[in-house]
Structures are given as structure tokens and as C-alpha cells.
Amino acid sequence: MIRGKSHIARALALAVLAGGLAACGSTSRERVQYVDEPVADLYNRGAQMLDRRRWADALLAFEEVERQHPYSSEARRAMLMEAYAHYNANQYDQAIEDAQRFLSLHPGNESAPYAYYLISICYFERILDVGRDQGTTERALAALQDVVRRYPESPYARDARLKMDMVYDQLAGKEMEVGRFYLGRDQHLAAINRFRIVIENENFQRSSHTPEALHR
Numbered sequence: 001m002i003r004g005k006s007h008i009a010r011a012l013a014l015a016v017l018a019g020g021l022a023a024c025g026s027t028s029r030e031r032v033q034y035v036d037e038p039v040a041d042l043y044n045r046g047a048q049m050l051d052r053r054r055w056a057d058a059l060l061a062f063e064e065v066e067r068q069h070p071y072s073s074e075a076r077r078a079m080l081m082e083a084y085a086h087y088n089a090n091q092y093d094q095a096i097e098d099a100q101r102f103l104s105l106h107p108g109n110e111s112a113p114y115a116y117y118l119i120s121i122c123y124f125e126r127i128l129d130v131g132r133d134q135g136t137t138e139r140a141l142a143a144l145q146d147v148v149r150r151y152p153e154s155p156y157a158r159d160a161r162l163k164m165d166m167v168y169d170q171l172a173g174k175e176m177e178v179g180r181f182y183l184g185r186d187q188h189l190a191a192i193n194r195f196r197i198v199i200e201n202e203n204f205q206r207s208s209h210t211p212e213a214l215h216r
Helices: 007-018 039-051 057-068 074-089 092-103 112-124 136-151 155-184 188-200 209-216
Strands: none
Touching: 039 057, 039 074, 057 074, 057 155, 074 112, 092 112, 092 209, 112 155, 112 188, 136 155, 155 209, 188 209
């Protein structure tokens, strides 16, 4: 199982936040009051809640930014911060929906690479052990490849390439798991076919499973 919050996801989210904090003042209120407020106050409150790891409160503040000031630049950033808050709360499906909504509304925005990257991380962190269905692993791979294809020179792509190697190792491990299953039942041809996938697939050849595949 591949787990653990991505440090680059946090660093890049903070960079997005920084773009909206320059004009913000401090506030002592910690919960959103459902009255019209200056956009800077709302956005700053959301940022403070993120710093305190109060994800639900951060979501309330950023949602209010969108509701009260839908055409502001802060509203665009708030969409991504909602995705980031959901991600940190392990609400991965909601985070993906937020990021996809941002991309559908602002496909050319300078933060679009981060949205694609966050989607890939939401899949990556839900990869299960090789004994389980690997559908999420396949989706993680597709999302990581999308980041690399779209933004090959970005820091997102560099991290995505590292994670892709881990995903390939996971998928190769699944082939080995199935191959050993067949071997244990004396279904030798089926087992050999699985082991050959690990040896012949160029993405699996560098995996930690290649020596065992050759041996078997």
C-alpha cells in the first residue's frame, strides 16, 4: 500500500495561498459568519484554518469566498484550496471533484498544473496492496502520466515521474501475485505468461520483481 501525504502537494498549495494573502489582514474570528464580508477577510480565514489543520472550517471559509465573491481572483484560488482541504481530510473523491471543477472553469489558469497534480496524488495515495484490485493504481498511473504529458518541465512532472516508478513496481507486483497463484495450482503456462509480462514490459523491467520473475 502506498500512503503518506505528498510534501510537494503541501508546498505548492501554500504557494497558491501566498498569492492571495498579501492584501489580507488578520482576524480573531475562527468560524465563518454567514454575512457579507470582504473577500480578503474570508480568504485569510480559510488560510488560517488550513494552517491549524482545521479542514472543515477552512472549507467553510473558502466556500464563502466563492459564494460571496464568485468573480474575484480569490474565488479561483479558493476552488483549489477546497480541493487541498478535502485532500488533507482524506476526502479524496471530493478533492478530485473540486480540482476537476476548477479545470473545467479555468483550463488555462496558471494553477492548472497543480490541479492536475493534486488529482493524481488523490489516486496515488489510495493504492492498495497487490492482493487487492488495482483499478485505483491504474487510475493513478493515468493521472500521473497526464501531468508529465501536459507539463513535462514542471516540478509536478518531476515528482510524478518518481511516483510512476512506484506505480509500475506495484503493477508488476500484481502480475507476480497472480503468477504465483497459478504456479501454486500447477497451471504452469498461465504462470509463465504472467512472469513474462514483468520481464518483457519495458516499464516493469526496472521493478524490484524482475529477478524473481526471471527465476520463476
